[in-house]
Amino acid sequence: MVGTAVSTTVSAAQLQLIFPHAGSAAGRFVEPLNSAMAQYAINNHLRIAAFLAQVGHESAQLTCVQENLNYSAAGLQTTWPTRFDKALAQQLARQPEKIANLVYAARMGNGPPESGDGWKYRGRGLIQITGRNNYKATGIGLGLDLLLEPQLLEFPEGAALSAGLFWQQHGLNELADERHFDAITRRINGGLNGQAERLAFYSRALQVLA
Template sequence: MPITEQQLLQILPNASHVAGVFVPALNTAMAQFGITTPLRMAAFLAQVGHESAHLAAVVENLNYSASALQATWPSRFPAALAAQVARKPEQIANIAYASRMGNGPPQTGDGWKFRGRGLIQITGWVNYQACGAALGLDLLNKPELLEQPVYAALSAAWFWQSNGLNALADNRKFEAITKRINGGLNGQADRMEIYARALEVLA
């Protein structure tokens, strides 16, 4: 049951400028990864809608202030360092994501190269490698492919299926889905709002 542009705009009203591009991309991705029932589609669209600011953002925004850096990554950004790199996204990424998720140390630039991309932010060398292998893409050399609507959607659907989120969606375990994507419950009110709309539209 593919989604129509009209349905997508009822679910994500702020996506009007990109809906036409994303409808075929989302339909292809959802069909390929088994996101094909109203329950699964509603949960998926709510999560990707929130994560991407209604399909507007397919690359992670790392333009943090010093105080936001300390709040988000307290162990990685002591006060002096936070002040030094505030509002410098590339430096922030290289420190925040250094020596994690398969990335090398800050000087390799891996943090910036493999920052969050796609509708569910794929982040880190290991995840780019796994996603690329699953989709048949060389994401280690061309990470920016995930900024294209078709691959932004496919990477999100791959992440969804490979993390067992269809089963959680079947059981309406929406909070558990958020935790698996986000690590916590950031933005849960907005996610729930979109989910409620999606369930209504797709019923």
């Protein structure tokens, strides 16, 4: 059943109820989120709740808009077991730029490690946009030159609008209307990583927006 359009905006107070650890980020993001949701038809309680739940998880409750690549040696081997043996993991541990340039090399339109593309086009935004090709496509959709200025996705407006564009382009409003929350997570994440937290945010958002 399609959600009813009770309210198409959220307040900073509602964001703080949904994301108790957001702190001042709730105030910074409330207007950009409302603008993005209006632009991309995230306009009923089911769509808004699902959208907020997903971006809340992806951004650590609106507090992180760029990918954290500060991995320990053990973390590198756990996250990318086929890319890091013990020696390489120890060599690159806690060096985010070198890690990004290695793990994202020759993927998603990126060049080789020495190009620096992996670091330049690391995950940014509320639904982390990653890789040269995705930055280019998102920039076209938003009317921004993200290849030249990738850091624009770190500002609240760019972070929120890029998430809204991704949401629309991947058909997530339609999935939200049918409450297919697992399917939404898979389209964003490729699996169901962090699903318990995503569902907790979703449940809370539905209550707050009711």
